Structures are given as C-alpha cells and as structure tokens.
C-alpha cells in the first residue's frame with residue numbers, strides 16, 4: 001500500500017517531492033517555494049541508516065561542505081561521568097570554588113533546633129567582615145547561593161555560618177585520605193593552648209572524631225587542643241590564631257619569651273653569645289632584647305628576619321638532604337639549635353634519613369648517626385613543647401628505634417661495636433618502640449607500620 005502524502009501548506013494530497021530530502025511532498029511548485037524557508041530549517045543533513053554489519057549508523061542526506069554545521073542537539077539525559085572531579089551538577093564545569101558553598105549550605109539548611117545550636121557557637125563575624133577572606137566569600141559563597149542557586153538567604157546569615165565554620169571546624173581526613181571539614185559540637189568547645197593536653201584522630205570510615213588526652217589532666221583543668229601548629233614560634237602562632245580564630249593567645253608558652261627554654265623564636269645576638277628574645281611576647285610590636293648584653297632589636301626587624309628564613313626554607317628541595325644540611329650549616333651561628341626553623345629542618349632530615357631494615361647495611365653510618373642525634377634532640381624539644389603521648393613524640397620514638405637498630409646491626413657486622421653494645425642498643429630500641437606503639441596504636445595511618453618494626457626488632461634480638 002502506498003502512503004498518501006499531503007502538502008504541508010494546504011493539506012491537500014500531494015505528489016511533488018522535495019528534490020533535496022525526498023520526504024516532503026507538495027501539491028504545487030508554488031507551495032513548495034512558500035514552504036522552503038521553514039523546510040530548509042527542518043531538513044537534516046544527516047539521517048540514520050541501518051545495515052547488518054553496523055546496525056544503525058549515521059549518513060549524510062546531502063553533500064556537506066567543509067565547515068558546515070550538521071547537528072545541534074539537546075541532551076536526552078545528562079549527568080556527571082563515573083569518575084570525575086567535583087563538578088556543578090547543573091553545568092558540569094569544575095566546581096572548585098563553588099564546592100566551597102556546600103558546607104555553609106548544609107549549615108543554612110539545618111532544621112531550626114540545630115540551627116539555633118549552630119548559631120550558639122562563636123563566629124567572630126564582626127572581626128572577619130572586611131577581611132580579604134570574607135571579601136572572597138562574598139563571591140565564592142554568597143553570590144553562588146543567592147544568584148546561582150537563587151536561595152533566599154541574607155548575605156549576613158551566609159557569612160555568619162562561614163564564620164562559625166572557620167572558628168569551629170576540624171580538618172578531617174578519612175580512610176582514602178579524603179579531606180573535609182566538620183564541626184564536632186562538644187570537641188569544638190575545647191579552648192586552644194599552644195602546648196595542648198589533648199590530641200585527636202578520626203575514624204576513617206565514620207569520620208567520628210576520637211579525642212585523647214596527651215598528659216595527666218587534673219580535675220577541674222581545661223582540656224585544650226591546638227588550633228595552630230605546635231612547632232611554629234610564638235610570633236607565627238599568635239599571628240595565625242589572630243587571623244584564623246580571632247583571638248590573642250596568652251597561654252603560658254606564648255607568655256614565656258624563651259618558649260619553655262627552647263628559644264623557638266630567637267636568633268643569636270650579633271654582639272655577644274646571647275639570644276634575642278621578645279621583651280613582651282604578648283605584644284607583637286614590643287622590642288626584642290639580647291638576654292646577655294641587652295642589645296635591642298625592633299619587632300619588625302625580627303619579623304622580617306623570620307620571613308626571610310621561612311622563604312628560604314620554602315625554596316629548599318625538601319627531598320634533598322644536602323640542601324637541608326646546607327641550611328643547618330648556614331644558620332648554625334645565627335639561630336638557636338632549637339629555633340623553630342631549625343626544628344623543622346632537622347625533623348625533615350629524620351624522615352629523609354630513614355631506611356628499611358633489609359637495606360640498612362647500605363645506609364651510610366654518618367646519616368644513621370645524624371638521624372639518631374636529631375631524634376634525640378627533637379625528643380628533648382618535644383618534652384618541653386609537645387610532651388606526653390603526642391603524635392610527634394610517637395613518630396620520633398619510632399624513627400629513633402629504627403635508626404638505632406639499623407646503626408647497631410651495621411656497626412656490629414663491621415666489627416665496630418661489641419655484642420654487648422649491640423644488645424644494649426637493641427634493648428634501648430625495644431623500650432622506644434614499646435612507647436611509640438602505645439602512643440601510635442590509635443593512629444590508623446601510623447599504626448600499620450608497627451607490626452613490621454616489632455617483627456624486625458624481635459628478629460634482631462633473636463639473632464644475637
């Protein structure tokens with residue numbers, strides 16, 4: 001049966017086909033001509049064909065010139081790829097800036113009771129309002145929520161949840177090292193101390209925070225966390241706390257010009273053998289003074305010196321021991337041996353000078369001895385600044401025992417030490433390892449290395 005075709009202009013039956021597509025038919029040339037502008041638009045230069053070999057496939061319906069537009073089509077279904085960076089679920093553009101809105105948005109969307117609870121947390125919005133970070137939030141968060149998502153929140157409310165998040169969030173790391181931020185309501189209540197008495201880990205699956213004391217905390221004493229880096233010097237910690245958490249720290253460590261005798265922020269006096277310390281560490285513009293000859297240095301000169309050294313460290317190739325040793329050599333007559341920059345570099349070296357037991361013999365004795373020396377020095381610093389069952393002490397003890405075992409085995413093999421000395425070193429290493437294990441067993445990322453260390457140490461003792 002032949003289909004009856006109709007003219008699209010007058011709907012009468014038609015038999016004059018379009019010479020181009022052969023699909024449309026007209027009753028007359030006159031109607032074909034009048035339909036031409038519309039039909040030209042409808043006509044596709046491609047159509048679907050079928051063959052046994054290819055199944056359906058696409059063919060050109062006419063000659064196509066180079067550069068001719070042949071298809072423009074809306075998506076039938078649309079979504080992100082299976083493996084993707086965070087993308088906008090609307091436009092699929094990378095979302096690095098706008099992704100930052102999600103946590104504030106979750107705060108804004110909290111049910112009333114929880115919203116009240118959230119708003120009860122300190123945020124310091126007034127102090128933060130005109131800072132560069134909050135100018136950035138006006139674009140990165142407020143604009144996206146109000147203009148892109150068209151949600152009915154006021155700028156002030158949006159910035160307020162940003163401020164509450166900035167003041168109270170923990171930096172969370174999960175099982176696959178994913179990073180997130182979270183407020184843990186009770187833990188957020190901990191005040192800050194530059195030598196805190198707690199530390200925390202996260203359950204990598206549930207992302208629950210798990211809080212531990214690091215030292216004895218008598219009844220009635222506050223439980224404290226650090227909101228900054230324990231190994232930074234006072235000037236740097238206080239500046240960071242002021243900007244990030246909007247308060248001036250006046251803890252015991254900040255109040256002590258020598259930072260519990262570590263001189264973490266001091267430089268050597270150019271006039272004598274003394275050290276230059278702040279005359280009032282709680283006042284960032286107070287003069288600094290040599291603790292031996294009394295020579296005065298201005299606060300901004302000290303800050304500038306510190307910044308120069310920090311930028312020098314930033315420019316070092318941190319995987320190259322020679323560069324780090326070069327830094328220590330250059331500054332040995334300028335900085336205290338436990339100045340914060342020296343601590344940072346020595347700690348980096350304790351990591352670099354590591355070695356597997358199996359390859360210990362290949363490690364140069366000098367480097368092993370250096371590792372032992374630095375671990376011991378840093379453990380003495382940890383006693384003052386980060387005492388007790390802290391992660392840093394755990395890591396240092398682990399490093400120290402590893403270096404001791406490797407060094408003693410190597411020296412004994414080369415007949416440089418007696419069996420008694422070997423045994424003494426292994427006994428010492430066993431004590432360090434026991435303490436490291438008791439500290440690090442709660443850190444999922446670090447405790448996985450413990451059984452290997454224990455097995456190797458046991459083997460070394462057994463082979464005596």
Ligand SMILES: C[S@@+](CC[C@H](N)C(=O)[O-])C[C@H]1O[C@@H](n2cnc3c(N)ncnc32)[C@H](O)[C@@H]1O
Nearest residue numbers: 121122167168188189190191192245246247249
């Ligand atoms: C994570 S919140 C702690 C809970 C907060 N105190 C509250 O009531 O919501 C951090 C804020 O507490 C205050 N804070 C914490 N430790 C402090 C300290 N050592 N000195 C002064 N203020 C501190 C500061 O206002 C800081 O921005």
